[in-house]
Amino acid sequence: MAPIQYIVEGGHRLSGSIEPSGNKNSALPIIAAALLTEHPVTLQNVPRIRDTETLVELIRSVGASAEWSSRNTLVIHAKSIRAADLDPDLCVRIRASILLAGPLLARCGEVMLPPPGGDVIGRRRLDTHVLALEQLGAKVTATDRLEFRAPKLTGADVFLDEPSVTATENALVAAVAADGVTYLRNAASEPHVQDLANFLVALGARIEGIGTNTMVIHGPATLGEATYAIQPDHIEVGSLIGLAAVTRSPLRIVRAGVEHLRSIRMGFERLGIVCRVEGDDLIVPSNQTLKIQDDFGGHVPKLEDQPWPAFPADLMSIAIVTATQCEGVILMFEKMFESRMFFVDKLIAMGARIVLCDPHRAIIAGPSRLRGASMISPDIRAGMAMLLAAVCAEGTSTINNADQIERGYERIDERLNALGAKIRRVPERKG
Ligand SMILES: CC(=O)N[C@H]1[C@@H](OP(=O)(O)OP(=O)(O)OC[C@H]2O[C@@H](n3ccc(=O)[nH]c3=O)[C@H](O)[C@@H]2O)O[C@H](CO)[C@@H](O)[C@@H]1O
Numbered sequence: 001m002a003p004i005q006y007i008v009e010g011g012h013r014l015s016g017s018i019e020p021s022g023n024k025n026s027a028l029p030i031i032a033a034a035l036l037t038e039h040p041v042t043l044q045n046v047p048r049i050r051d052t053e054t055l056v057e058l059i060r061s062v063g064a065s066a067e068w069s070s071r072n073t074l075v076i077h078a079k080s081i082r083a084a085d086l087d088p089d090l091c092v093r094i095r096a097s098i099l100l101a102g103p104l105l106a107r108c109g110e111v112m113l114p115p116p117g118g119d120v121i122g123r124r125r126l127d128t129h130v131l132a133l134e135q136l137g138a139k140v141t142a143t144d145r146l147e148f149r150a151p152k153l154t155g156a157d158v159f160l161d162e163p164s165v166t167a168t169e170n171a172l173v174a175a176v177a178a179d180g181v182t183y184l185r186n187a188a189s190e191p192h193v194q195d196l197a198n199f200l201v202a203l204g205a206r207i208e209g210i211g212t213n214t215m216v217i218h219g220p221a222t223l224g225e226a227t228y229a230i231q232p233d234h235i236e237v238g239s240l241i242g243l244a245a246v247t248r249s250p251l252r253i254v255r256a257g258v259e260h261l262r263s264i265r266m267g268f269e270r271l272g273i274v275c276r277v278e279g280d281d282l283i284v285p286s287n288q289t290l291k292i293q294d295d296f297g298g299h300v301p302k303l304e305d306q307p308w309p310a311f312p313a314d315l316m317s318i319a320i321v322t323a324t325q326c327e328g329v330i331l332m333f334e335k336m337f338e339s340r341m342f343f344v345d346k347l348i349a350m351g352a353r354i355v356l357c358d359p360h361r362a363i364i365a366g367p368s369r370l371r372g373a374s375m376i377s378p379d380i381r382a383g384m385a386m387l388l389a390a391v392c393a394e395g396t397s398t399i400n401n402a403d404q405i406e407r408g409y410e411r412i413d414e415r416l417n418a419l420g421a422k423i424r425r426v427p428e429r430k431g
């Protein structure tokens with residue numbers, strides 16, 4: 001497949017309404033979890049992005065049928081599946097291939113998983129997955145692939161060594177099929193973890209504590225069929241808030257899922273960007289102060305990511321670009337990933353005033369005028385952050401490897417062009 005390039009003419013104001021796609025990080029575990037039931041599952045509001053398409057190929061390869069009945073509706077029927085060897089080339093394309101471990105183990109008693117891929121944003125450990133599935137009764141062998149075997153899964157009192165999102169999801173799915181009660185402690189509680197849990201409940205699972213750090217799962221559940229709509233992507237909403245702010249544009253983000261936006265709105269408020277809620281829509285007015293809020297006593301403020309419900313790691317790159325357009329100084333502290341901040345080099349070349357203190361911390365002094373540049377998108381969120389920078393910069397920018405952006409954001413060029421952006425995708429889209 002030819003690499004994708006975005007050619008962006010910066011400096012245009014945007015306006016209008018935009019609806020976020022369904023949450024990528026919900027859709028992935030939910031598509032994988034659809035393998036748990038022998039009955040058909042209809043998933044609505046599925047983002048039609050590279051990651052979901054790849055996972056669909058993977059579930060087909062183990063015998064499930066998966067058909068798109070409309071652009072964003074996916075019908076999956078895993079009547080009978082086999083723990084076939086998964087294609088390493090597909091697995092390495094996405095981090096979410098690891099999410100097949102829980103469902104395949106539960107359904108087939110074994111799974112051989114080639115190494116997963118995903119964003120190259122630092123070391124991505126799998127230890128928590130192993131820890132959780134072992135405690136539910138799996139024997140794990142690690143060679144050039146991970147092999148999980150469990151003729152029988154048994155409920156257990158599991159304490160995760162860290163609130164890993166995908167490990168929580170794997171453990172949750174396995175616990176639904178396990179015999180007896182499982183306590184999942186120190187669990188991640190991100191909106192996508194909640195979405196998965198609600199989907200499992202719709203299938204017939206009994207789960208208490210959804211949205212908290214301790215879930216209690218009563219297994220084994222008798223699962224049926226379900227129709228389930230994926231919730232809006234809060235990370236996309238955050239990306240759109242940043243986009244509106246850096247282009248000083250009024251935007252209405254419709255059906256934004258406002259109940260999950262508190263920490264995100266708080267983070268942007270620290271940058272002097274205040275949004276308004278109207279029903280389930282989020283309004284980003286154009287008359288923002290874009291003034292970084294000092295801490296009491298005039299001290300330099302800090303924006304840091306943490307597990308949910310705090311400010312999400314996947315919005316740090318967006319927040320960094322946004323801060324370059326705000327007046328004042330702020331420390332950005334990315335606690336989770338070691339390589340996510342390296343893309344700031346490009347922003348510096350565009351004219352941003354940023355000191356990268358170490359792999360986890362950057363100081364941003366704004367505002368600065370950005371100039372168009374040629375860049376390569378290293379991961380989904382840095383790619384989207386570069387797109388924000390390009391849209392607000394003077395002149396033309398080229399973003400190479402925009403494939404990364406399209407792993408996570410559906411038809412983002414078209415949707416932003418509808419708001420007034422000037423993004424040309426090379427090659428042009430077909431259909
Ligand atoms: C498919 C999917 O859903 N991917 C998301 C998922 O990845 P994923 O599930 O792979 O990420 P994890 O939650 O396992 O952890 C991400 C990183 O953060 C570190 N860590 C985690 C918890 C903690 O309390 N302290 C800490 O330092 C881990 O060691 C790891 O290096 O969650 C990440 C963290 O929200 C997101 O960036 C990814 O978009």
Ligand SMILES: C=C(OP(=O)(O)O)C(=O)O
Nearest residue numbers: 095096118119314380381
């Ligand atoms: C890091 C991300 O994705 P993945 O875990 O799939 O690489 C992301 O969604 O920002």
